[in-house]
Amino acid sequence: MNAIICIARREMQSYLNSPVAYVVLGIFLLLLGYFYFSTLFLIGFASMRNFFSIAPMLLVVFAPALSMRLIAEERKSGTIESLLNFPVRDFEVVLGKFLGGFGIVALGLLFTVPYVFSVAWLAPKEMSFDYGPVIGGYFGLLLLSSSFIAFGLFASSFTKNQIVAFVVGFILCVFFFLIDKAAIILPYSLAFIFEFLSVDTHFTNIARGVLDSRDVLYYVSLTAVTLFFTTRMLRRSRG
């Protein structure tokens, strides 16, 4: 347990020590803010709904961008060898890395919290701002990011090349994000499965403010399965 936190903390510190993290997070916030606020005033309605439909799309790109280095960089520099020589189990290493990446995304999302208050302030006095969907939305975003970070970490676990890690992670994120869009052309039974597999479907449910254990379970198991395969991948490098 100690080791997991220790790895996660080191990971976050090294993110925050490098300019890349600030650039990536900065662009993320800039795009998110721009897309959201440019439509907010056209709609003329104080709601965060658009924010929660833009954020997942951006995370499809930014989560793998933030997680691509997690293991690939250690493979490249050779530090993976000392890391895997600590008296620590492989899954602890994976969990630590995951939490480190997740922490950075969560930090990015934290910077968008002021949006909530400014939009709530814009809402007319006679109509009180509904915080329910916002809390649900953020919760959903955290769950969604956890599975995206897990995809990115998995992609990072079998290569030295961060670009390869990014592309593979991106493809995984896109696949699980868009899979329900293919449902339209499929017969009902298949469409149901595709929709169930989609990250976006479950997110929309949660962001509506309806917290269903099925949706939460979906994200938790998707993350867990991906981290399991990441651990397997790490073990494979032990030959």
Add this chain to the structure above:
Amino acid sequence: MTNALSTNIIQVRDLIKSYGSVPAIKGLTFEIGKGQVVGFLGPNGAGKSTTMKILTGYLQPTSGTVKILGIDVTENSIEARHHIGYLPENNPLYEEMMVMEYLEFVAQMRQIPKSKRRMMIDKAIHACGLEPAVRKDIAVLSKGYCQRVGLAQAIVHDPQLLILDEPTSGLDPNQIIEIRSLIKKLGEEKTVLMSTHILSEAQSTCSRILIINDGKLVADDTPLQLTQQEGGSIYVVVASNKKIQLSKTEVSRQLASIFGVTKVESIDEYKDAGVAMIVSYDKQDPRSDIFQKVVSLDWILLEMRRKEITLEETFRRLTKE
């Protein structure tokens, strides 16, 4: 978990390791007792690093057993890793961290309790002479200091066994001597297994040398034994007592008749009055016989010197295909 009966720190039995279908280690068996500093030699690709990575538990062996303090590294890897300090080849470090930060990270990962952490880190820093670099980023350190950081992280948890993969590679001669004396000092308390390509280093630092070639052990002895084996050559210069030039063929014939001499070669460049020869022998040292022969022929022995075998020659003999 530790087997009290075994005094062996490392016990390797019938170790085999293949990468896919490519065999890297083809049956390796050796033991290393407490308090030895052992040099691990072999040409590139002989399997040194692979063996070390298996000992530390980073790689899984294909077959065979490896025990560290009686703990099987395959069955009980985590437990075994607690007793090992490891400096990997090329000494990979997190360059963006400060030395102190890095050692604290290592100490935490090594599960040193918080109360002892500070003290043990300070001890490692002191032992490696790292005091001037503590607050510096690892990225700006010289290679010699990086190597000290690598050694400090290997000893911070006070392990009984140190495994060092080419600890002096890429250093300048001054740094090499510093690191070497540091290893010697660490070897007073710990068992050390170090690989190196500098044979004189193995000779001066280690009390025992293992040489592997093509995945197999080809020598396991003290440096002294490895350089004083059966056979060798003697440089001899003889001259006639009667102010006349000796003929080379005569000298050669006489020397060749001595028991144990296998080959006599003359040295042409010798300009003085005498005749110089290189006498090779295979078993017994024939120096006293040569002396007696020269006296009996009423010649004068101007010079006689046994040519030392260097560890390089032993190494080359054992490891060339």
